[in-house]
Amino acid sequence: MSPVPGLVALVLVTVATLAIGTWGLRLSRTTSDFFVASRSVRPGLNAYAISGEYISGASFLGVAGLVLVFGAEMLWYPVGWTAGYLVLLCLVAAPLRRSGAYTLPDFAEARLGSRAVRRASAALVVAVGWLYLLPQFSGAGVALAAATGMPTWSGGLIVAVVVVLNVLAGGMRSVTFVQAFQFWLKLTALLVPLVFLVLVWLGDGATSPATIDAGGITGKVWADPIDSIGDHPLYSTYSLMVATFLGTMGLPHVVVRFYTNPDGRAARQTTLAVLALLGCFYVLPPVYGALGRIYAPDLIASGSSDSVVLMLPVRMIGGIGSDLLLALLTAGAFAAFLATSSGLTVAVAGVITQDITSRRFEGITAFRISAVVAVVVPLLLSLLTRDTAVATVVGLAFAMAAATFCPLLVLGIWWRGLTDLGALAGLLVGGVLTGAAVIDNLLVDRSGGWFAALVAQPAAWAVPLAFLTMVVVSRATPSRVPVHTTRFLVRLHTPETVSLDRD
Structure with a gap:
C-alpha cells in the first residue's frame, strides 16, 4: 500500500481547512464573533456545522471498528448519538x-x-472537553499510521497544529x-467508497456476516444484539443508552453552537x-463493520479494528482504485478529527478565557491563549494514556456529561426548586x-466481573445519583432558591415573538 494517496489527502484537507478558516477571519472582528459568531448563524448552516463537529473519529472510524x-x-452507539438530539430538542x-x-x-x-456553581461548571466543561479531545488525537495517529505509515504520535500533533491555527484565525x-x-466531505468520503465496496461484495456472492468466523466471534452476535458485551451485556447496553441519550445535551462543543442561533x-x-x-x-459506518467481518476479520486479533474503514478498499479492490478510495477515506477521517477538535477547542477556550485567562489578558488575546492551552494539555495526555478504542473513550465523555450537565440543565430549566x-x-x-471511572478506564485494563462492567459504563448509576443529589439537597435548602428564579424561567420559556408583541 503506497503512502502517497494518504499524504496527498492529508495535505489537501489541511489546505482547505486553513483556507476556509482564513476566509472566515475577514468576518471575525469582535469578541462575540470569536465566541458565538455574533449569534447570527442561520439554522441550515448551523446544522451542517453541528453535524460536522459532532461526527468525530468515533463516528467515522470507531463505530465500524x-x-x-x-x-x-454496537449499533446502540449511533442510535444513541442521534437520539440524544431528540432529547436536546424537546x-x-x-x-x-x-x-x-x-x-x-x-x-x-x-x-x-x-x-x-460557575467554577464547578467551568472545571467540568474543561474535563469533558479534554476527555473528548483525547480520542481525537490518538485516533488521528492510528488513522494516519494505517493510511500513510507515519508514526502514531504524528497524527495527533498534525491535528493539534491545524486546529490551533484555524481557531486562532477566526474563532x-x-x-x-x-x-x-x-x-459534506465526511459524508461523501464514506458514501462513495461504500458504493464500490458493496458492488464488490455483491459480485463475490453477497456472503453473509452471520456465516463467517470473525477471529473467533461467530455469527450469533448478529442474532442476539446484547450477547457479547462482557459479562453483563444487558446492564452495559442500558448504561450506554443512558449515556448517549442524555449526554449529548451536556457536551460543551454541542451546547455552545446553539448560542450562535x-x-x-x-x-x-x-x-x-x-x-x-x-x-x-449513521447508516454508513455499520456497513463498513459488517463488510470487515467478511474481508478483514484478522484486524480483531491484531487490535486494529479502528482502521477497518481504511483497510477495506485495499482488501477488496486493490490497484489504483483502492489508492483513490483510500485517499478519499483518509481525507474524511482527518476532517472528522479536525472538525470535532475545532469545536471542542472553541468551547473549552471560551470557558478558560472567561474564568481564568481574562484576569490577566483581554478579549481576543485571552481567547487565543486559552485555545493553545485547550489543545496542548489533551495532546500530551493522549501520549501518556493506554490505547483504548476511540468510541469507548468518547462514550466515557458522554457518561460524564450525562451525569453532570444533564441534571443541571434539565432541573435548571424545568424545576423552580x-x-x-x-x-x-x-x-x-x-x-x-x-x-x-474515566481514570480507571484509561489507566487500568480490567476484564470480567460486575466491577469492570460498572466502571466501563458508569452512566446507569452515576446519572440517577446526580439527579437524586440535586433534588434532595435542593429540597433541604429551599431558602436558597434565587429570588430571580421565576423571572428567569419565564424568560427561558417565553417565545421571542411573544416578547416582541409585548414590546
Whole structure:
C-alpha cells in the first residue's frame, strides 16, 4: 500500500481547512464573533456545522471498528448519538438559547446566582472537553499510521497544529464555515467508497456476516444484539443508552453552537435538521463493520479494528482504485478529527478565557491563549494514556456529561426548586464518580466481573445519583432558591415573538 494517496489527502484537507478558516477571519472582528459568531448563524448552516463537529473519529472510524469486533449491539452507539438530539430538542435547545449565556458556566451562574456553581461548571466543561479531545488525537495517529505509515504520535500533533491555527484565525465564525464543509466531505468520503465496496461484495456472492468466523466471534452476535458485551451485556447496553441519550445535551462543543442561533425558534429548527443529517450519516459506518467481518476479520486479533474503514478498499479492490478510495477515506477521517477538535477547542477556550485567562489578558488575546492551552494539555495526555478504542473513550465523555450537565440543565430549566447548593452537590457527585471511572478506564485494563462492567459504563448509576443529589439537597435548602428564579424561567420559556408583541 503506497503512502502517497494518504499524504496527498492529508495535505489537501489541511489546505482547505486553513483556507476556509482564513476566509472566515475577514468576518471575525469582535469578541462575540470569536465566541458565538455574533449569534447570527442561520439554522441550515448551523446544522451542517453541528453535524460536522459532532461526527468525530468515533463516528467515522470507531463505530465500524466496534461493529467489527462486537457485532450488532454496537449499533446502540449511533442510535444513541442521534437520539440524544431528540432529547436536546424537546428539553433544552430553545430555552438554553433564550438564556442569553455564552457558555454552560454562564448559564449556571445566571440561573443560580452562584460563583461556586460557575467554577464547578467551568472545571467540568474543561474535563469533558479534554476527555473528548483525547480520542481525537490518538485516533488521528492510528488513522494516519494505517493510511500513510507515519508514526502514531504524528497524527495527533498534525491535528493539534491545524486546529490551533484555524481557531486562532477566526474563532467560532471561522470554525462554523470549516465544520460545515467538513460534514459534506465526511459524508461523501464514506458514501462513495461504500458504493464500490458493496458492488464488490455483491459480485463475490453477497456472503453473509452471520456465516463467517470473525477471529473467533461467530455469527450469533448478529442474532442476539446484547450477547457479547462482557459479562453483563444487558446492564452495559442500558448504561450506554443512558449515556448517549442524555449526554449529548451536556457536551460543551454541542451546547455552545446553539448560542450562535439568532433565537430559540432557530435553535429548534437547527436541531431538527441535525437529526436528519445524522440519521443519514449513521447508516454508513455499520456497513463498513459488517463488510470487515467478511474481508478483514484478522484486524480483531491484531487490535486494529479502528482502521477497518481504511483497510477495506485495499482488501477488496486493490490497484489504483483502492489508492483513490483510500485517499478519499483518509481525507474524511482527518476532517472528522479536525472538525470535532475545532469545536471542542472553541468551547473549552471560551470557558478558560472567561474564568481564568481574562484576569490577566483581554478579549481576543485571552481567547487565543486559552485555545493553545485547550489543545496542548489533551495532546500530551493522549501520549501518556493506554490505547483504548476511540468510541469507548468518547462514550466515557458522554457518561460524564450525562451525569453532570444533564441534571443541571434539565432541573435548571424545568424545576423552580433547584438551589445553588443542590446543583453544586449534584455536579460534584456526578463529576467525581464518572471521573474516577474515566481514570480507571484509561489507566487500568480490567476484564470480567460486575466491577469492570460498572466502571466501563458508569452512566446507569452515576446519572440517577446526580439527579437524586440535586433534588434532595435542593429540597433541604429551599431558602436558597434565587429570588430571580421565576423571572428567569419565564424568560427561558417565553417565545421571542411573544416578547416582541409585548414590546
